Amino acid sequence: MEGHDLSKVTVVDDPQLLQDKISAVRRAGPAKLQVIADFDATLTKYFVNGRRGQSSHGLLKQGNPEFDAKRQALYEYYHPLEFSPTIPIEEKTKLMEEWWGKTHNLLIEGGLTYDAIKESVASSAIAFREGVVELFELLEEKDIPVLIFSAGLADIIEEVLRQKLHRSFKNVKIVSNRMVFDDSGRLISFKGKLIHSLNKNEHALDMAGPVHEHLGEPNGIANDSASVKARTNVLLLGDHLGDLGMSDGLDYETRISVGFLNDNIENNLGSYRKAFDVVYLNDAPMWGVVNLASQLCSSEGV
Numbered sequence: 001m002e003g004h005d006l007s008k009v010t011v012v013d014d015p016q017l018l019q020d021k022i023s024a025v026r027r028a029g030p031a032k033l034q035v036i037a038d039f040d041a042t043l044t045k046y047f048v049n050g051r052r053g054q055s056s057h058g059l060l061k062q063g064n065p066e067f068d069a070k071r072q073a074l075y076e077y078y079h080p081l082e083f084s085p086t087i088p089i090e091e092k093t094k095l096m097e098e099w100w101g102k103t104h105n106l107l108i109e110g111g112l113t114y115d116a117i118k119e120s121v122a123s124s125a126i127a128f129r130e131g132v133v134e135l136f137e138l139l140e141e142k143d144i145p146v147l148i149f150s151a152g153l154a155d156i157i158e159e160v161l162r163q164k165l166h167r168s169f170k171n172v173k174i175v176s177n178r179m180v181f182d183d184s185g186r187l188i189s190f191k192g193k194l195i196h197s198l199n200k201n202e203h204a205l206d207m208a209g210p211v212h213e214h215l216g217e218p219n220g221i222a223n224d225s226a227s228v229k230a231r232t233n234v235l236l237l238g239d240h241l242g243d244l245g246m247s248d249g250l251d252y253e254t255r256i257s258v259g260f261l262n263d264n265i266e267n268n269l270g271s272y273r274k275a276f277d278v279v280y281l282n283d284a285p286m287w288g289v290v291n292l293a294s295q296l297c298s299s300e301g302v
Contacts, residue, residue, distance in 0.1 A: 009284040013273040021277065022295055024254045025233045030142045030297045032253075034231040036246045038238040039150040039157055039176075043132055046239075046262035046283040048125045056152040056160060059124035060107075060117065067110030071103055082197060089198070096196040100151075104177070104190050112179075112187040114155070121159045128164055131286030135293060136169045142297045143171065145228055149246050150176040151197045201245030235293065241275050256296070258289055 040055040062068055078099035154176035178191045193203050232253040239260040259276030262283045272279045
């Protein structure tokens with residue numbers, strides 16, 4: 001994008017490897033490409049108006065202060081455990097299941113309504129990175145599916161997309177915890193397996209199966225599950241090293257990984273630059289990814 005100088009915020013550890021991957025994806029063509037993206041702090045900004053932006057889970061207000069306070073107390077107890085370097089992964093996974101399970105039960109018990117979700121999103125400090133709309137438009141035009149994997153709540157993410165982007169994209173699908181509402185719009189249960197921060201990757205592609213099938217509906221991209229699985233080149237977007245696991249269940253040929261390193265850069269840059277093909281620093285906009293995606297979709301000079 002002209003006028004967007006990304007040189008100060010872009011780190012590429014191995015430019016030749018990246019170039020080789022770009023060439024391989026271009027040779028295979030757009031029909032072989034899919035995009036897998038994390039949501040919070042990847043598609044959305046890390047800072048909003050100078051303060052830490054809200055996550056799709058964190059913005060939710062139930063309209064019931066007692067239950068909001070209970071969920072906040074769970075956050076304060078479990079969040080430090082999620083990032084503790086001393087808890088073994090099996091134990092940590094059980095703790096995350098507990099946290100998400102208790103949180104979901106509080107949402108049901110507290111009588112969450114769809115209207116409360118709409119109001120929460122409307123008053124939230126959540127915003128997309130500049131360039132996200134242009135990225136989605138480019139990918140929609142080229143019939144490239146975008147799967148958003150999140151340990152958050154699908155219904156909230158969909159509402160954020162509706163309210164903040166003001167248009168829908170037939171190629172964008174969300175693989176996340178999905179709510180079931182009764183006829184009066186009250187939450188009564190959750191569908192399918194629980195997706196939390198430590199198993200998001202393990203279940204993501206199983207859960208994407210039905211999503212892939214929906215891409216074959218008349219108003220979606222003309223692809224069934226098998227042909228999306230045949231999209232063996234992946235552009236992966238994430239903000240944590242763990243997000244690299246989002247493509248684990250996929251038998252991919254070429255994967256180009258983009259990491260957003262939003263804060264604590266000095267301590268994390270070494271590991272991010274080794275793990276991701278491209279790293280964007282300091283809560284960067286999405287223009288670099290728009291450029292990259294348009295290169296990947298271009299057949300000129302292949």
